[in-house]
Amino acid sequence: MPRVVVHVMPKPEILDPQGKAVAGALPRLGFDGISSVRQGKRFELEVDGTVDEAALARIREAAETLLSNPVIEDVVAIDVADEAERGEA
Amino acid sequence: MPRVVVHVMPKPEILDPQGKAVAGALPRLGFDGISSVRQGKRFELEVDGTVDEAALARIREAAETLLSNPVIEDVVAIDVADEAERGEA
Numbered sequence: 001m002p003r004v005v006v007h008v009m010p011k012p013e014i015l016d017p018q019g020k021a022v023a024g025a026l027p028r029l030g031f032d033g034i035s036s037v038r039q040g041k042r043f044e045l046e047v048d049g050t051v052d053e054a055a056l057a058r059i060r061e062a063a064e065t066l067l068s069n070p071v072i073e074d075v076v077a078i079d080v081a082d083e084a085e086r087g088e089a
Numbered sequence: 090m091p092r093v094v095v096h097v098m099p100k101p102e103i104l105d106p107q108g109k110a111v112a113g114a115l116p117r118l119g120f121d122g123i124s125s126v127r128q129g130k131r132f133e134l135e136v137d138g139t140v141d142e143a144a145l146a147r148i149r150e151a152a153e154t155l156l157s158n159p160v161i162e163d164v165v166a167i168d169v170a171d172e173a174e175r176g177e178a
Contacts, residue, residue, distance in 0.1 A: 039131070
């Protein structure tokens with residue numbers, strides 16, 4: 001079953017308290033060299049059937065209306081992934 | 090400044106109430122054809138200096154201890170991205 005991954009991040013001009021908290025915690029825990037952190041969301045959608053242009057267009061619409069809050073978030077990427085790609089890291 | 094993106098997802102055997110809620114809302118809002126949704130996190134880290142093997146190893150350690158909860162989450166990918174890649178979608 002094809003999988004589509006939707007990446008959502010807070011808009012650059014929006015404060016990101018979660019990311020700030022992580023950025024503050026990293027040096028306290030001994031991880032230096034990271035100057036800023038922003039935290040967003042990653043959605044993995046299992047799609048019935050094939051992912052064609054029409055399906056991707058509808059997924060983009062869903063991503064921009066339901067999966068993200070367009071006032072404060074951007075959909076930064078929509079990737080079509082295969083089942084096999086999961087767990088690559 | 091190089092950017093490293095860390096992708097964290099709930100482990101497959103862990104219930105994901107946020108993803109379930111999204112999956113339930115999609116058909117109500119007219120988006121059919123998506124059989125399941127899982128919601129994870131995406132962290133964008135701005136790294137000082139270059140991202141070499143040693144830096145990536147430390148980022149992986151931070152990802153697996155601080156950015157994710159290893160009891161319920163997996164670090165599914167760590168990507169090195171360039172500033173230019175942001176906003177590709």
